[in-house]
């Protein structure tokens with residue numbers, strides 16, 4: 001038996017932002033990041049559509065990348081002062097995740113981040129407000145997921161708050177809002193979406209509902225990401241990437257992710273390597289490693305007229321190169337001394353990451369280290385998981 005949870009309403013397509021005109025409520029707080037939603041006009045349009053729905057709106061701005069608990073608490077105080085019955089998260093995933101966490105503190109002011117980070121600790125939501133998510137990056141799928149990632153900079157830790165209670169009520173997937181994304185953000189977020197669909201497809205709790213979404217999302221990303229990177233104003237392609245990211249989000253919020261994410265979380269936290277970039281460095285070798293226990297990568301290779309995991313891993317490398325992402329951790333600029341000092345901790349923490357539980361192959365610590373070291377050098381790991389070969 002399994003359960004499939006997604007938002008009650010998902011509006012998608014170019015111009016779908018206008019569905020805001022139909023939503024119900026009295027007062028909205030719109031949570032945004034920096035200036036991108038002001039510059040690209042999406043904030044102004046959002047406020048105008050809310051006005052047509054007779055909803056008054058106020059803005060909480062300034063959410064930083066990888067939002068902090070301090071920002072979340074400031075936002076929650078603003079909510080308490082303004083008493084919204086609708087929360088709108090508008091922007092990249094950082095703004096939307098911060099809005100989700102502010103919403104929790106608004107409903108439960110006594111919460112602590114440590115408590116909330118315990119699995120499924122979030123109590124019943126929607127006592128004060130419901131949640132509308134409007135993403136402007138095509139990557140994390142937060143508009144769909146029951147997940148918010150918040151950072152405690154004092155403790156140097158990123159906390160995932162996980163609960164289906166955090167699944168937005170309304171998601172708006174309008175590719176027009178993404179046309180202003182810079183090329184490197186398009187590349188990193190698009191490769192993050194690819195890692196969601198590939199990891200969900202081979203998850204050890206995968207099922208056919210999620211397989212269908214994940215596989216089609218892989219296909220869409222390979223067909224559209226290079227064009228989105230090279231022709232930012234191509235709106236059809238922006239919509240295809242936005243849909244793909246959303247479909248990958250539907251799959252992974254239900255069947256979870258694997259060790260690409262377990263390992264990438266450590267590279268992000270320790271070296272600040274952008275999440276999608278770290279995933280794209282790790283993914284080909286994780287595919288090679290996992291292929292010993294699953295033949296599901298063969299289906300993904302078949303999308304290219306190929307037949308096995310090794311060939312699919314090469315297609316991922318080609319896509320990574322096509323959108324200007326570095327092929328190794330060393331090439332990102334991490335020196336060997338620093339790498340050797342950190343590798344043991346990185347591997348130990350990756351083993352403990354919750355995503356490891358859903359990987360199709362149960363890794364040993366030494367195998368995680370071997371995959372990390374191969375990815376550091378830009379070498380190919382062998383399917384045994386412990387030896388690697390130099391790229392020809």
Ligand SMILES: NC(=O)c1ccc[n+]([C@@H]2O[C@H](COP(=O)([O-])OP(=O)(O)OC[C@H]3O[C@@H](n4cnc5c(N)ncnc54)[C@H](O)[C@@H]3O)[C@@H](O)[C@H]2O)c1
Pocket residue numbers: 033034035036040064065066067091092093094095097136137139140141142145147148149177178179180181182185189275
């Ligand atoms: N909630 C989830 O399901 C989930 C899943 C994976 C990762 N995450 C978290 O998501 C965060 C990263 O989110 P992200 O990748 O969306 O990046 P982001 O929100 O940090 O945005 C990256 C940059 O792009 C800019 N930007 C966003 N949209 C733009 C647009 N349309 N035009 C111009 N500039 C734009 C932002 O202002 C920012 O400078 C991390 O904190 C990560 O841990 C969350």
Ligand SMILES: [Zn+2]
Pocket residue numbers: 140192193195196261275
């Ligand atoms: Zn991810």
